[in-house]
Amino acid sequence: MNAAPALLGYAALVGVAVPRLMTRSVWPHRAPGLGAAVWLALSLSFTIAVALAASQLAAPTEHLHLGLLGLLHACGLGTTAPRPDPTTVDLLALTMPLAVVTAFVAASLFHLARTGLIRARHRDRLDKVGARCDRLRATVLPHSTPAAYCLPGFRSRIVVSDAAVRLLTEEQLSAVLEHERAHVAGRHHLLLAATHGFATVFPWLPLARRAREQMAVLLEMIADDRALRRHDREVLATAMYEMAAGRAPKGAFAAGGSTALLRMKRILGPRRTPHPAFRGSVASAVLAVPLLPLLVACPPGL
Amino acid sequence: MRRLGELEAEIMDRFWTWGRPATVREVVDDINQHRDLAYTTVTTVTSILFQKGHLTRVRHGRVWHYEAAASREAYAAALMEDGLGASTDRPAALAQFVENLDDDELAALREALRNVGRRAAQ
Numbered sequence: 359m360n361a362a363p364a365l366l367g368y369a370a371l372v373g374v375a376v377p378r379l380m381t382r383s384v385w386p387h388r389a390p391g392l393g394a395a396v397w398l399a400l401s402l403s404f405t406i407a408v409a410l411a412a413s414q415l416a417a418p419t420e421h422l423h424l425g426l427l428g429l430l431h432a433c434g435l436g437t438t439a440p441r442p443d444p445t446t447v448d449l450l451a452l453t454m455p456l457a458v459v460t461a462f463v464a465a466s467l468f469h470l471a472r473t474g475l476i477r478a479r480h481r482d483r484l485d486k487v488g489a490r491c492d493r494l495r496a497t498v499l500p501h502s503t504p505a506a507y508c509l510p511g512f513r514s515r516i517v518v519s520d521a522a523v524r525l526l527t528e529e530q531l532s533a534v535l536e537h538e539r540a541h542v543a544g545r546h547h548l549l550l551a552a553t554h555g556f557a558t559v560f561p562w563l564p565l566a567r568r569a570r571e572q573m574a575v576l577l578e579m580i581a582d583d584r585a586l587r588r589h590d591r592e593v594l595a596t597a598m599y600e601m602a603a604g605r606a607p608k609g610a611f612a613a614g615g616s617t618a619l620l621r622m623k624r625i626l627g628p629r630r631t632p633h634p635a636f637r638g639s640v641a642s643a644v645l646a647v648p649l650l651p652l653l654v655a656c657p658p659g660l
Numbered sequence: 661m662r663r664l665g666e667l668e669a670e671i672m673d674r675f676w677t678w679g680r681p682a683t684v685r686e687v688v689d690d691i692n693q694h695r696d697l698a699y700t701t702v703t704t705v706t707s708i709l710f711q712k713g714h715l716t717r718v719r720h721g722r723v724w725h726y727e728a729a730a731s732r733e734a735y736a737a738a739l740m741e742d743g744l745g746a747s748t749d750r751p752a753a754l755a756q757f758v759e760n761l762d763d764d765e766l767a768a769l770r771e772a773l774r775n776v777g778r779r780a781a782q
Contacts, residue, residue, distance in 0.1 A: 501737065541755070577755075605760060
């Protein structure tokens with residue numbers, strides 16, 4: 359049986375319908391770590407489904423029994439008896455899915471390398487202009503705009519402008535820096551690189567677009583939660599307001615809607631985490647979803 | 661031995677503070693007031709800074725006179741723009757703590773904060 363139609367159907371479901379469902383649900387913002395994991399799992403699952411479908415389209419008569427094992431077998435890594443000489447069709451059936459997966463991985467690595475280079479250049483200049491402050495464990499940059507950001511990755515830096523140091527109280531500043539440190543410690547730039555890479559390979563896909571948008575928001579929420587472990591919610595919220603208020607208003611050409619209000623309401627509002635049973639089932643779904651395309655390609659009953 | 665980056669920063673700091681062209685000898689003499697550093701080391705690092713475009717230089721007779729390519733403030737401003745994602749579509753930084761907001765958004769934040777204050781007071 360040719361599994362291509364089933365696989366493409368599954369891909370459409372994961373690529374178009376599920377993302378709509380995800381952005382409408384409220385739970386991802388209540389459990390942002392889990393939400394981020396689901397977006398990644400969906401992206402991975404979509405990639406595998408498309409890869410398997412490509413293989414099936416290239417070799418319609420080939421059975422995809424045992425999915426990955428079948429691929430390994432085709433690679434000559436299987437333990438069973440050697441097959442006859444591989445035909446062009448066999449080769450296509452193998453290279454097409456590999457190309458899909460490689461494109462995803464390569465685009466992510468490319469994005470990572472590119473931003474890494476930009477960061478290295480930025481850090482080089484930063485270390486000349488900024489003053490390392492051991493007490494704050496941050497680099498203070500002389501600038502009249504209150505701002506804070508981080509350079510993640512190898513030889514990371516937390517950067518804060520001296521205007522922000524003057525504007526915020528000791529505790530507010532500490533909460534802001536804790537938020538930035540959470541980005542670095544959580545290696546959030548790797549997750550962003552993966553969603554960017556995915557969006558590069560499938561630019562027209564709703565899943566890719568929404569995963570990229572949502573990942574950025576969820577990572578901010580994860581960092582907020584980390585800061586809230588040690589700091590009062592009102593301290594963090596006030597710091598956010600003070601910093602936003604202390605700078606020039608957004609220009610007409612600035613990037614779209616802000617997530618600040620969303621984050622602010624979440625920080626100040628009552629803490630609502632999903633029920634443990636719900637979290638448990640979503641966590642198992644995260645593990646299962648990337649394997650689903652294999653089941654679709656090769657239902658156990660057939 | 662200190663890291664190369666630190667020495668680069670030390671040298672740039674002097675050019676920025678002086679705000680005028682200076683020779684490597686002047687820089688070495690100034691650094692040597694605090695610690696000993698070989699003339700050749702400073703020459704090497706200064707030419708690296710020139711190659712990276714941080715310094716410009718003019719020859720007077722047999723010696724090069726170096727000067728900072730841009731002011732400290734200009735450097736900080738360029739970095740901040742980069743860090744805040746204002747200059748490119750893919751900024752160097754991950755994301756800044758809070759982005760620029762328009763007046764309505766700011767008012768909404770203020771409202772959210774005030775409501776919490778009121779609830780706490782009751």
